Each structure stands twice: as C-alpha cells, then as structure tokens.
Amino acid sequence: MGLFVIVLLVVIPVLLLFISSDRWKRGTSSARIPPGSLGLPVIGQSIALLRALKANKVEEWVRERARRYGPVSKMSLFGKPMVFIHGPAANKFVFTGERVLSNKQVQSMRRILGEHNILELRGADHKRVRESLMTFLRPESLKHCIGKMEEEVRRHIELEWDGHKKVTVLPLMKKLSFNIICDLLFGLERGAPRDDHLESFQTMIEGIYSIPVNLPFTRYNRSLRGSARAGEMLKRLVHNKRRELEKDPSAPKRDLITCLLSKRDDSGEQLLTDEEIIHNARAVMAAGHDSSSVLITFMIRQLSNSPDIYERVLKEQDEIAKSKGSGQLLTWEDLSRMKYMLALEDIEYDGYIIPKGWQVFWAANMTHMNESIFPEPSKFDPSRFEAQASIPPCSFIPFGGGPRICPGMEFTRIETLVTVHYLMTRFTWKLLSENSFIRDPMPVPSQGLVIGITPRDIQLL
Numbered sequence: 001m002g003l004f005v006i007v008l009l010v011v012i013p014v015l016l017l018f019i020s021s022d023r024w025k026r027g028t029s030s031a032r033i034p035p036g037s038l039g040l041p042v043i044g045q046s047i048a049l050l051r052a053l054k055a056n057k058v059e060e061w062v063r064e065r066a067r068r069y070g071p072v073s074k075m076s077l078f079g080k081p082m083v084f085i086h087g088p089a090a091n092k093f094v095f096t097g098e099r100v101l102s103n104k105q106v107q108s109m110r111r112i113l114g115e116h117n118i119l120e121l122r123g124a125d126h127k128r129v130r131e132s133l134m135t136f137l138r139p140e141s142l143k144h145c146i147g148k149m150e151e152e153v154r155r156h157i158e159l160e161w162d163g164h165k166k167v168t169v170l171p172l173m174k175k176l177s178f179n180i181i182c183d184l185l186f187g188l189e190r191g192a193p194r195d196d197h198l199e200s201f202q203t204m205i206e207g208i209y210s211i212p213v214n215l216p217f218t219r220y221n222r223s224l225r226g227s228a229r230a231g232e233m234l235k236r237l238v239h240n241k242r243r244e245l246e247k248d249p250s251a252p253k254r255d256l257i258t259c260l261l262s263k264r265d266d267s268g269e270q271l272l273t274d275e276e277i278i279h280n281a282r283a284v285m286a287a288g289h290d291s292s293s294v295l296i297t298f299m300i301r302q303l304s305n306s307p308d309i310y311e312r313v314l315k316e317q318d319e320i321a322k323s324k325g326s327g328q329l330l331t332w333e334d335l336s337r338m339k340y341m342l343a344l345e346d347i348e349y350d351g352y353i354i355p356k357g358w359q360v361f362w363a364a365n366m367t368h369m370n371e372s373i374f375p376e377p378s379k380f381d382p383s384r385f386e387a388q389a390s391i392p393p394c395s396f397i398p399f400g401g402g403p404r405i406c407p408g409m410e411f412t413r414i415e416t417l418v419t420v421h422y423l424m425t426r427f428t429w430k431l432l433s434e435n436s437f438i439r440d441p442m443p444v445p446s447q448g449l450v451i452g453i454t455p456r457d458i459q460l461l
C-alpha cells in the first residue's frame with residue numbers, strides 16, 4: 001500500500017523541494033502558469049475529488065480534467081496548489097526528478113510508520129536504508145526463500161480453503177500476505193505471538209491515510225495505538241534476533257531483520273539504528289500487505305471473468321505441477337516458466353512554470369489507461385506484455401521507476417506466482433458475489449470477492 005495505495009488510487013502528490021539540475025529548467029519569463037482553476041480558497045477541488053472517490057469515479061474525474069485543460073494544468077487540493085501532469089513524459093519527469101522533486105508523505109503516515117521510514121528519507125539516508133533492504137529483497141537472495149513462501153501458501157490452503165465450499169478471498173489473502181511477511185521478512189515463528197499481531201498491523205495500516213486527529217475512537221488514534229503495539233513487538237524481535245546473531249555470527253541471515261542487524265559501516269558500527277530497523281519493518285509491512293493481497297484477489301477475479309485466459313494459465317500451471325514429484329517444492333526455474341501470468345525554486349515543465357512550493361499531482365494510471373499505448377486498456381489481456389520491447393519507455397509503471405522503484409517487486413512476483421499456482425492447481429472456482437469493485441481507498445472487490453470453490457482431482461494432473 002502507501003505510495004502503493006496512492007498509485008493504485010491514481011495519483012501521487014510530490015512536493016517540490018528544490019532544483020539543482022539543468023534538466024528541469026528554472027522558470028523563464030516565457031513560461032506560463034498552467035491553465036485550470038484553483039477553485040475556492042482552501043477548498044479548491046477537494047470536495048469534487050472526494051465525491052469522485054466515494055462514487056468510484058476518480059478515473060473519470062481525472063480524465064475529464066485532462067480533456068478540459070490538456071497534459072499540464074493547475075488545481076488546488078486540501079489547501080495546497082498543485083500542478084497536475086500525466087503521460088510517459090510526466091512519468092519520466094517524476095522518476096528522474098529526484099533532485100528537483102521530493103516525495104512528501106501525509107502527516108498521518110509519518111507519525112504511524114515512524115520518521116525514519118524509507119518513504120520519509122532523502123539523499124544519503126534514503127540510499128543507505130534502501131541498499132540495506134535490497135540486500136535481502138534482491139532476486140539472488142529471494143531465490144532461497146521460495147520454499148518458505150510455498151510452505152506458508154500450502155499451510156494457508158490447508159487451514160482456510162480445504163474442506164470449504166465458499167471463501168471470501170480478500171481477507172484470506174490479507175492473512176496470507178501478513179503471514180508471508182512475518183515469516184520471510186521478520187523471521188517470526190508461527191503461532192500465538194504472530195497471530196496476536198495481525199490485528200495490530202491491520203489497524204495500523206487502516207489509519208495511514210486518515211485525518212490526523214488524535215482523539216479517542218478516531219481511526220488515526222486506533223492506528224497510532226496499533227503502530228505502538230507493532231513497534232513493541234518489533235523491538236522485542238530485534239532484541240532476540242541480535243542475541244541469536246551474537247551466538248552465531250556466521251549463520252545464514254534468513255530474514256530481513258537479521259540481515260539488517262548484521263550490516264555494518266566502515267567503523268564496524270551497525271549501519272541502521274534499531275529505531276530505523278523498526279520504522280522500516282513497519283513500512284515494509286504497510287507497503288507489502290494490502291498491495292499484494294489486492295493484486296492476487298484481482299487476479300482471481302479477472303481469471304473468473306476471462307475463461308480463455310483462465311484455460312491458458314491453467315494449462316501452464318498444470319504442466320509445471322505435472323513435472324514435479326509428489327511433495328516436491330517449486331523452484332526459481334519453475335517461476336520463470338510462468339510466462340503467461342502475468343520546489344524550492346520555480347521549475348519549467350513542458351513550457352509551463354511549476355511554481356516553487358507547489359505540489360505535483362501525478363496520475364500514473366492515466367498512462368496505463370491510454371488507448372494509444374495499450375489498446376482496449378480495461379481488457380484483461382496478459383498477452384499484451386509478451387512483446388515487452390513494443391511498450392514505450394515510462395509507459396508501464398505499476399512499481400514506479402527511478403531511484404524509488406518498488407524494492408518489493410520481486411518479492412511480490414514470487415508471492416503472486418506461488419499463490420496462484422497452488423490455487424489454480426488445487427481448486428476451480430466461480431464468483432458468488434457482485435462483480436464490481438469499490439475504493440477503500442485501494443480498489444477492492446465489493447464484498448471482498450466471495451467465491452464457490454471445488455477441489456480439483458490432482459491425481460488426474
């Protein structure tokens with residue numbers, strides 16, 4: 001979620017901090033303030049946007065603004081003036097503009113995840129934390145985690161799917177992604193201590209985009225309390241992992257926390273402080289929990305709605321299942337065979353001035369829905385990604401790009417492929433709930449996607 005939510009929510013506001021490169025020129029007298037209107041003072045277009053979000057029409061709302069004012073326009077949201085941009089050039093501007101633009105998270109997120117979380121960091125601190133996370137999240141390290149991921153998926157199916165005729169997919173996928181993160185990233189053993197924290201983390205995540213009013217019974221207040229409980233648990237975990245590491249410094253670093261604790265600077269000091277480790281563990285949970293569970297839930301929905309594609313994916317998955325002996329685990333090579341799855345200064349952009357201190361309202365998903373780049377963009381058609389070379393640069397950007405590209409991309413890929421492999425080879429399903437979806441603020445299927453399931457006869461594979 002997070003940026004993750006916002007990306008899926010269609011927009012990413014970025015606060016302009018300073019300009020120091022020649023690429024994005026400082027304002028010149030020939031450049032103009034973009035067209036559009038700032039609306040009423042303070043309110044601007046906020047109410048219209050909130051209404052569109054509630055009615056699940058935010059995409060139409062953003063498209064209408066683009067149609068009326070063109071690729072660059074101004075507006076005002078929540079008391080802040082903004083420049084709205086979209087399209088591949090805008091994506092490139094955002095991805096390569098790290099020196100002239102700075103991500104600025106909402107206050108609620110900063111308080112809930114902690115001020116040292118990666119989303120708040122810039123420059124050398126961002127690089128240090130990001131490189132540390134990547135030591136564990138890079139493909140070569142994750143290759144060794146496929147077995148553990150698979151164990152979690154098999155166990156989840158045994159407990160929550162086997163013997164049931166009907167399941168609600170979204171809450172189950174949230175539980176699964178929580179367990180996968182706890183196991184692989186936190187190294188937290190299964191059982192009561194882990195289960196107790198599902199609720200803390202979920203409440204924490206729910207308030208990340210809440211109004212920051214800290215009064216009893218507000219969503220923000222509940223979220224802060226969830227974050228504090230999660231922080232206490234992580235503190236104890238860091239303590240225990242450090243003791244394990246001291247006992248056997250050469251043992252393989254099997255989880256992200258141990259991996260972060262073992263990283264040293266040139267003078268032999270721990271590279272990330274305990275506080276940084278805890279804040280970033282919370283950030284990783286917030287980033288990886290809802291995003292992956294919503295992705296897998298939507299895949300199940302899309303596959304139900306597209307029988308032809310379902311058949312092709314199933315054939316591929318059955319072939320992989322057939323090639324494995326009973327009880328044999330999936331490998332990196334198996335996953336590779338699953339092809340079918342899937343301003344402190346004024347700056348000038350496209351002839352317009354983005355004045356110092358304004359925010360950039362970036363609609364990444366407008367590019368994904370652009371018919372001239374992706375014909376019939378709403379159609380579920382994984383084959384459109386087969387010829388990667390034909391996709392123009394900066395056009396397919398679900399995981400962002402540039403120095404802040406999602407570090408959890410490979411983790412998500414493995415989690416999704418392993419889960420979908422097991423669900424497809426073990427069950428057939430049909431939709432029982434409405435086929436629509438709402439935004440909360442992440443897009444989620446109405447009623448959590450209720451499906452009827454029938455076990456497949458795996459002997460016949």
Ligand code: HEM
Pocket residue numbers: 001003004007103118119130283284287288289291292295397398399400401403404405406407408409411412
């Ligand atoms: C469907 C799944 C996911 C999607 C669509 C997604 C999307 C994104 C996007 C678009 C960004 C970049 C935001 C920006 O440009 O500022 C991002 C950043 C990030 N993601 Fe993901 N993500 C997903 C899963 C995950 C997972 C599973 C993890 C953790 C294991 C994760 C961890 C992060 C972190 C820590 C950042 C911040 C990176 C930084 O600021 O340098 N994400 N994600």
